[in-house]
Amino acid sequence: MAEAPAPAPTRTRTTDRPDSPDGYGDDPLLAWALASFHATLLLVVPLTLVHAVAPVVLGDILANLDTLVGVALFVVLWGSTWWSNRRYLAASDADDVVATLLTAAKWGTVTGLPLFGCLVLAVLVATNPTFAGLLAVVGAVVAPIVGAVVGATLAGVDLALARVARRLLP
Structure with a gap:
């Protein structure tokens, strides 16, 4: 009888040593802090x-924006940033x-x-629907590309700040 192959070892990205650059893992405080910084x-x-x-x-x-709309837009901005940061940190x-x-x-x-949907909603509330519709059509193509560039840029900033912090802190 043939033996079943051993399962592939899983690599955890969390670490016991705070100065170890193994990775980020699933650190909820780090995800919260980065989401707040990025948003x-x-x-x-x-x-x-x-x-x-x-x-x-x-x-x-x-x-033309009232407080409730502004807070709602910021909550969506922060929430989507927090959600994506959790996934980015877990996979990086x-x-x-x-x-x-x-x-x-x-x-x-x-x-x-x-x-981008938040931006379109803000423009819809603050200006006219025709401009918001045009912005939505054009932005649906551009938003993912801009998101990729901004995501990579912010990750570069995150990595640079993490390295500086590791050198400065004992």
Whole structure:
């Protein structure tokens, strides 16, 4: 009777040593912190850029959004960022930078559409439906690509900050 092949060893990405660069694993605090950092960055950077280019237009758009809509949009932004960060962290290996960036790009692509949907909803509430519809059609193609680029970029920032922190902390 032939023996059954041994199951493939599973690699866990969590580690007992905080200074080990094995990977991230399923760390809920890390996922929460990165989601908060990424969501804030994804909100502050575009608003700052639009304010620098067209402050009156931004003011008009933001004046048409009420607090409830703004909070709801931020909750969707943070929630989708948290969801994708959990999957990115669980699938990434900090030792392999290229694989980590590709994993982050994949999950950034998945996250790009809901985040873009938030933008379309904000434009729909703040401006006219025709512009929001045009934005939705064009953005459905562009959003996954932008999501992949942003996801990989933020993963690169995450890796760089993690390496700096490992060197600075005992």
